[in-house]
Amino acid sequence: MTSTTAEIAATAPGERVIGDTVLAVEGLETVFYTRAGMVRAVDRVSFSLRAGETLAVVGESGCGKSMTALSIMRLIPDPPGRIVGGKVVLDGTDLLQLSEPEMRKMRGNRVSMIFQEPMTSLNPVLTVGRQISQALMMHQGMSRAAAMERAIEMLRLVKVPEPAQRVKEYPHQLSGGMRQRVMIAMALSCNPRVLVADEPTTALDVTIQAQILDLILELQKKLGTAVILITHDLAVVAETAQRVIVMYAGRKVEEATVEELFTHPRHPYTRGLMASIPRLGLMRSQAAQTGGRLQEIPGMVPPLFDLPEGCAYAPRCERADDHCRAEYPPYEEKRPAHWTACWHADD
Amino acid sequence: MPMTEIRNAQAAAAPVLQVDGLKKHFPIRKGLLRRTIGNVFAVDGVSFSIQPGETLGLVGESGCGKTTVGRTVLRLIEPTGGSIRVRGEDITQLSRKALRPYRREMQIVFQDPFSSLNPRMRAGDIVGEPMKIHGIGAEGGERARLVARLFERVGLRPQQMRNFPHEFSGGQRQRISIARALALNPKLIVADEPVSALDVSIQAQVINLMMDLQREEGIAYLFISHNLAVVEHISHRIAVMYLGRIVEYADKVTLFTRPQHPYTEALLSAVPVPDPLLKREKRMVEGDVPSPVRPPPGCHFHTRCPYAQDRCRIETPALKPVGEGHLVACHLR
Numbered sequence: 001m002t003s004t005t006a007e008i009a010a011t012a013p014g015e016r017v018i019g020d021t022v023l024a025v026e027g028l029e030t031v032f033y034t035r036a037g038m039v040r041a042v043d044r045v046s047f048s049l050r051a052g053e054t055l056a057v058v059g060e061s062g063c064g065k066s067m068t069a070l071s072i073m074r075l076i077p078d079p080p081g082r083i084v085g086g087k088v089v090l091d092g093t094d095l096l097q098l099s100e101p102e103m104r105k106m107r108g109n110r111v112s113m114i115f116q117e118p119m120t121s122l123n124p125v126l127t128v129g130r131q132i133s134q135a136l137m138m139h140q141g142m143s144r145a146a147a148m149e150r151a152i153e154m155l156r157l158v159k160v161p162e163p164a165q166r167v168k169e170y171p172h173q174l175s176g177g178m179r180q181r182v183m184i185a186m187a188l189s190c191n192p193r194v195l196v197a198d199e200p201t202t203a204l205d206v207t208i209q210a211q212i213l214d215l216i217l218e219l220q221k222k223l224g225t226a227v228i229l230i231t232h233d234l235a236v237v238a239e240t241a242q243r244v245i246v247m248y249a250g251r252k253v254e255e256a257t258v259e260e261l262f263t264h265p266r267h268p269y270t271r272g273l274m275a276s277i278p279r280l281g282l283m284r285s286q287a288a289q290t291g292g293r294l295q296e297i298p299g300m301v302p303p304l305f306d307l308p309e310g311c312a313y314a315p316r317c318e319r320a321d322d323h324c325r326a327e328y329p330p331y332e333e334k335r336p337a338h339w340t341a342c343w344h345a346d347d
Numbered sequence: 348m349p350m351t352e353i354r355n356a357q358a359a360a361a362p363v364l365q366v367d368g369l370k371k372h373f374p375i376r377k378g379l380l381r382r383t384i385g386n387v388f389a390v391d392g393v394s395f396s397i398q399p400g401e402t403l404g405l406v407g408e409s410g411c412g413k414t415t416v417g418r419t420v421l422r423l424i425e426p427t428g429g430s431i432r433v434r435g436e437d438i439t440q441l442s443r444k445a446l447r448p449y450r451r452e453m454q455i456v457f458q459d460p461f462s463s464l465n466p467r468m469r470a471g472d473i474v475g476e477p478m479k480i481h482g483i484g485a486e487g488g489e490r491a492r493l494v495a496r497l498f499e500r501v502g503l504r505p506q507q508m509r510n511f512p513h514e515f516s517g518g519q520r521q522r523i524s525i526a527r528a529l530a531l532n533p534k535l536i537v538a539d540e541p542v543s544a545l546d547v548s549i550q551a552q553v554i555n556l557m558m559d560l561q562r563e564e565g566i567a568y569l570f571i572s573h574n575l576a577v578v579e580h581i582s583h584r585i586a587v588m589y590l591g592r593i594v595e596y597a598d599k600v601t602l603f604t605r606p607q608h609p610y611t612e613a614l615l616s617a618v619p620v621p622d623p624l625l626k627r628e629k630r631m632v633e634g635d636v637p638s639p640v641r642p643p644p645g646c647h648f649h650t651r652c653p654y655a656q657d658r659c660r661i662e663t664p665a666l667k668p669v670g671e672g673h674l675v676a677c678h679l680r
Contacts, residue, residue, distance in 0.1 A: 060546035175635040176409075205408035205573065207632050210617035214631065232547065235619035258623040276551035278580035280603065280618055293555050294580065297548035300516050 018242070019051030022091060022193045022226050023072075023111075029085035030064075030071045036305035041067040041081070043250040049194065052220065054227040056241035056258070058234060058273075062301050064250040065230045069196045072228070073113050074103050091193060109139040112187035116199035118179035122171040128155075129167025132186045139190045154185040158215060177208035184215065191223060198230040213240055234277060238262060246270050249312035250304060252331065256338040266340040268317045272297040311343070319344045361435040362396040363535045363567045364420060364453070369393045369429035371412075371419050375640065387639050389415040391591035392429070394666075399534065400565040404582030404599075406575060406614070410636055411588040413571045417537045420569065421453055422446060434534075451481060454528035458540035460520035464512040470523050471508030474498070477530040497526040501556060518549035525556065529564075537569045542577060554581055575618050579603055584672075587611050590639055590647040593666060597673040607675040610648045646678065654679055 030042035042064045049055050057065045070076050072088050074095060088095040090111060095103060107113075115121040123131055132154055133147030142150065148167065155163035158181040171179055180200060187195055197216065201209040217240060220227055229241055237244055237258065244261045246254040246269065254267040265271045275295035299316045302308065310327050314320035323343050331341040371390040374383040390412045397403045405413045418424045420431050422438065430439045433449045441449070454477075457463040464473055475484075475494045484490035495505035501522040512520060521541060528536050538557065542550040558581060560566055572578050578585060585602045587595045587610065595608040606612050613632040632651045637643055646664050649655040658678050666676040 060548060177635055205636070206575070206617040207408065207613055208635065209619070210629060210631055211633075213619075214629075233619070234547075235621040238621045238623040239619045262621070262623050273547060274621065276548050277621060278551075278554070278576040279621060280576050280579055280615070292558060292580070294551035296551045296555060298552075300518060300549060301546070 017052050017224065019224065021048050022051050023049040023228075024089040025068075025072065025086065026089070027086040028068065028071055028083070028088065030067055030076055030081060030083050032081045034080060034305065036303075039304035040250050041304060042071055044086070045247075045250075045252055046086075047245055047252070047255070049226045049228060051193070051226050052224045053243065054217075054220065054229055054241040056229045056231060056237040056244045057247060058231055058237055058244060059247035060232060060273075060301055062249075062304065063247040065247050066198055067250075068247070069113065069198050069228065069230050072194075072196060073107060073111065074098075075113075105139065108135045108187070108192070109190045110192050111194040111196065112190070112192040113196040113198065114180070114183045114187045114200050116202050118176065118183045118203070119171060121183065122179060124171055127168055127170055128174070128182050132167070132182070132189055135186060135189055150189065151185070154189050155182070157188075157219065158182075158185045160185070176204055177211060180204060180208075180212050181215065184212075184219070188219060188223065188225065192225060194226045194228065195220075196228045196230070199232070200229070201236065202231070202233070209236075216240070234274060246273075249302060249307055251312070251341070252339075253313065253342070254338075254340040256335075260335070260338050264335065264338070266334055266338065266345040267313075267342045268319055268344070269297075269313050270340075272316075311341075319347065362432075363399050363401075363434060364569070365396040365432040365435075366416075366420055367394045367430045367432075369416065369419060369431065370427045371415050371424060372427045385640055388591050388642055389639060390419060390426075391642075393588070393591075393593055394429075395586055395593065395596065397535065397567045397569060399567055400561060401584070402561065402568040402570050402582045404578035404585040405569060405571045405588060406573065406578050406585060407588035408573060408614075408636055410590075410639060412591040412639070413588050414539055416588070417455070417539045417569060417571050421450075421455055421537055423455070447481075451531045452534045453537065454531065454533040454535075455537045455539065456521070456524045456528050456541045458543050460517050460524055460544060461512075463524055464520060466512050468511070469508065470503075470510050470512065470515065471495075471498075473512070473523060474508075474526045474530055477527060481531060483531070493530075494526075497529055500529065500560075501526045502552075516549075517545050518552055521545060521553050522556065525553075525560075529560070529566075532564075533566065535567045535569065537571070539571045540573070541570075543572065543574065550577070557581065575614065587614065590636065590642050592647060592676065593674075594648065594676045595674065596666065597670075601670065601673050607669055607673070607680045608648075608677050609652045609654055609679075613651075646676070 026046045028042050028045045032039050032041055045068055059065045071083050076083060083096060129148055129151045132151035136142045136147040136150055151167050152163045155166055160166050160178060160181050201212050204212060231237060241258050243257050245252050248269050254270050265274055276297055278294055297316055302312060308315055310325045311329055314324040329341045329343045331339055333339050334345050369390055370392055372386040372388055375385040377384045393416055395403060407413045419426045430437055438446060438449050471494050474497055475490050478484050478490050484493050494508060498505045498508060503522055542553050545553060570581055579599055582599055584598050586593045589610050595611045606615055613630055616630040634651050637650055643650050645661045646659040649659040664676045664678045666674045669675050669680055
């Protein structure tokens with residue numbers, strides 16, 4: 001697959017069909033009440049997602065990416081957390097207005113989630129088949145036998161070998177990669193509109209990670225599911241997503257298509273992140289010039305209960321000036337479909 | 348910097364660490380009498396050497412035995428077979444007491460900066476403890492001065508010596524671990540996934556620190572990691588492990604530009620690349636790593652290898668040279 005940049009940009013999603021908006025998140029705000037006071041884990045986050053699209057949300061630990069995912073699923077532990085504002089509109093229904101029983105009918109049915117650690121998110125005392133069929137019996141009203149048939153079919157779809165035997169096994173009998181396949185089978189069994197994948201490959205080895213990412217993309221094309229991919233790994237983003245949101249300290253700081261973000265990152269945080277990852281092959285070409293040093297982002301992510309005035313990234317930012325330290329920059333469209341919140345994005 | 352020149356200059360010096368045919372089999376016990384019913388072949392005949400000031404990267408997927416290698420060379424785990432030489436001296440059979448002077452020269456940094464520091468000790472005491480054990484800087488405030496210097500060395504403030512581990516972030520804790528490892532001026536540090544638990548922006552800080560220390564103090568590293576990009580960045584030479592054995596061993600440039608073992612090829616191909624414009628043909632390997640309790644006969648990789656032939660299923664390939672300092676264990680090369 002070698003072709004010019006322009007061709008790739010035009011054909012990058014392959015046979016992917018991007019449809020209408022299925023999910024619209026508007027001004028989502030989630031707070032936690034802690035001993036250190038109230039913290040805003042998700043601070044007025046908005047985005048939309050179309051059918052068949054993969055939207056990546058990236059950032060370091062504590063940036064609010066997982067909290068955004070859990071807020072969409074309404075799985076924020078309350079107390080101490082609470083969703084205090086915004087809308088999460090899935091096919092015209094605001095999930096935040098639903099009662100808990102109504103929401104339960106959505107979860108695993110219209111919107112599903114897979115987690116980082118497949119061992120802790122599967123029930124250790126139920127067979128894999130029981131766990132997959134439960135969702136089908138609950139949401140689709142299938143009989144136990146029909147649901148088990150469908151569970152076997154789903155395992156075949158996610159390429160688990162010998163699915164008829166595997167449905168009778170318990171999670172501990174499966175490898176990490178197989179467990180994540182089971183999680184995916186379970187999440188997709190009711191053919192949801194949106195799949196939220198929270199660091200789905202972080203706990204896996206690279207060869208298994210490649211298999212699982214490939215599987216998610218293949219199933220997405222087959223089923224037309226929209227995917228929100230939460231990750232800290234920019235390389236995974238580059239290989240799987242069409243659009244990216246970069247988060248820092250609970251807020252969106254940048255948003256663009258994948259090609260645009262990687263070729264023209266605007267926010268200093270995004271630039272810093274990209275420069276700080278060691279890349280395969282980089283040392284071969286640039287070792288002489290750089291002296292082998294990786295670019296560092298000084299300092300660390302500030303705790304949410306102690307955010308600075310103005311831009312939260314200012315204390316670590318080489319471009320920060322008094323303006324940055326005094327006033328949070330507006331979130332603006334700097335190039336077509338490329339948004340960022342930085343006073344110096346035009347420099 | 349041209350690596351060959353450095354290595355030629357150091358060729359005369361004895362390796363800091365030389366490991367030959369290292370084996371570690373963990374018995375699996377069962378029942379009332381704890382009878383041994385099998386073995387986990389965690390490390391099954393591994394050989395390598397590390398020169399002063401050099402970094403050997405040890406890569407592989409989980410369960411390949413890389414962590415066991417790291418702990419066995421320090422004799423934190425007793426080897427089942429093979430030999431470990433430190434500057435030419437065989438330490439495999441030494442008693443704990445006789446081992447002590449060698450322990451000073453070899454230190455370890457662990458992956459998890461949360462569980463590897465005693466939460467009830469102050470950071471300064473954690474860093475000073477190796478000196479206390481080895482009776483260094485006992486007079487006056489000498490030890491405190493040494494510890495303060497170590498804090499500065501790793502980018503922490505000496506005022507932070509009084510703080511407890513929970514008051515530090517993950518990256519800072521890893522700096523404390525490194526300061527503790529440096530306390531006895533070691534010749535070798537075994538770094539077991541030292542940056543895997545850290546955020547990317549913090550990873551860069553710790554990697555740079557480790558490379559600076561090597562440049563300035565000539566410390567050698569055995570750098571254990573599953574992250575190939577990090578290993579490529581920091582290592583001079585790299586050993587790729589699969590199910591307890593080294594399958595390929597080469598200098599960095601050779602390994603990453605001309606990998607010879609199908610497993611190395613697959614591993615490199617699986618690493619995602621942070622460039623959306625680069626669309627690569629992926630050479631995906633099927634299936635999972637088999638269990639080290641019942642490793643497949645012959646070449647361990649044959650169950651997942653796209654090129655496997657009958658011979659690979661029966662005969663274990665030896666690690667043999669295919670080029671200058673480039674060893675590969677594959678029948679087809």
